[in-house]
Amino acid sequence: MNFFERQATARRTSRRWVFLFVIAVVAIVAAVDTVMVAALTFYRDYEQAAHARYATTAPFDNGGVILWTTIVVVAVIAMASLYKLSVLRAGGSAVALAAGGRRIERATPNAAEKRLLNVVEEMAIASGVPMPEVYVLEHETGINAFAAGHAPANAAIAVTRAIAFVNSSRVCGSLKAWPCRLSMLSTSCRLFLTR
Secondary structure (H helix, E strand, C coil): CCHHHHHHHHHHHHHHHHHHHHHHHHHHHHHHHHHHHHHHHHHHHHHHHHCCCCCCCCCCCHHHHHHHHHHHHHHHHHHHHHHHHHHHCCCHHHHHHHCCEEECCCCCCCHHHHHHHHHHHHHHHHHCCCCCEEEEECCCCCCCEEEEECCHHHCEEEEEHHHHCCCHHHHHHHHCCHHHHHHCCCCCCCCEEEC
16 A cells, blocks of 8 residues: 555545544534433422422423533533643653653663664654654564654654664655655645544
8 A cells, every 4th residue: 555545545544533532523413412311300309299298399491401402512622622632732752751661862861762762863864854752662572663743853663672772774664654754744734643
């Protein structure tokens, strides 16, 4: 599969995730609305039975309850989404930290981490992108890596511990695609995560 086929597949997958998110929001709103209407109907019936000989209660407005419950639920979901977007505004480093990454500092005493930094720096220079921050996912056992960020200037590379401790050619092989992905970013692009 070439780059353009993968890009088309990624776009289809993104559209599918957005569609599923909308379906999930609608399902959550419908479930909360149903629970609220059922609870208020039960309460109204209980009140009418308890006070039947004294007075009658006002008619119950399902439409108003559904409207206000929907507004509150959508507002809570929107606020949570905006909060998450503000956290991710920091760029690739926020994604790497959220994945459990530890930033590799330039002055690291670890030889394998220095070699990883050197490989990433060489690849950045060769591809004409700024040197990204490099993170190690300490608790991941597989051989994997990802690049994340809004733009090349705030990008980050995260690798698993297994990649950090292999030889330079294998590190290059594992990270071969990230310079292309980072160089194609623009500041108007959304935050992305690739594997």
